[in-house]
């Protein structure tokens with residue numbers, strides 16, 4: 001049985017508009033189950049676009065993407081949404097926490113939305129425990145530090161026990177100590193629970209923690225290296 005989790009072939013993505021932007025120019029990628037990958041490259045090279053296209057958040061312009069052997073192009077929008085809800089977790093900046101909900105309510109939300117109400121609160125608490133926030137269940141996002149908020153976001157991403165976690169600059173605005181803590185959590189989740197992890201970062205310090213580093217430039221993969229440190 002193949003252990004391939006994510007596959008793209010000749011993936012292209014263009015944004016239409018006054019000026020057409022050809023953001024991805026033929027991405028061929030194979031990602032195995034349980035891999036931890038860092039994607040690096042200059043601003044505007046297509047990193048976020050790549051995550052959006054691989055996760056089915058955005059339609060592709062040409063080529064092929066599959067998740068667990070399923071061709072995303074063959075799935076309806078509803079099926080793709082369902083797949084994301086059941087198999088993927090997102091640590092994206094625009095997936096912000098809801099300010100009116102407490103930490104535990106924010107984490108519980110994906111379970112409630114997926115109709116998995118049984119023990120939802122308990123699972124949410126367990127996810128918060130995993131990221132070291134056992135004493136912050138009832139805090140609203142505004143009463144948490146940046147690093148703590150990011151840990152709530154991670155708890156929310158893992159509460160569904162997803163196969164794949166996508167993280168776009170998960171340590172973006174954090175100081176070194178908080179950033180290291182976030183990476184400790186993500187690495188442990190990857191090692192212990194076997195989540196496939198794809199994270200975008202511009203920091204060498206963060207990328208070093210991944211087993212494979214993909215360098216992008218102007219919509220193509222320039223380098224794909226095993227990080228055999």
Ligand SMILES: Nc1ncnc2c1ncn2[C@@H]1O[C@H](COP(=O)(O)OP(=O)(O)OP(=O)(O)O)[C@@H](O)[C@H]1O
Nearest residue numbers: 015017021023041042043044045046047048049050
């Ligand atoms: N919705 C959109 N409409 C039009 N162009 C877009 C859209 N989203 C991104 N682009 C363009 O596509 C290119 C790739 O953008 P993308 O957001 O993937 O870059 P990135 O590598 O994530 O950059 P950063 O490190 O700054 O986040 C950029 O030139 C950007 O201007």
Ligand SMILES: [Mg+2]
Nearest residue numbers: 047048049168
């Ligand atoms: Mg980006």
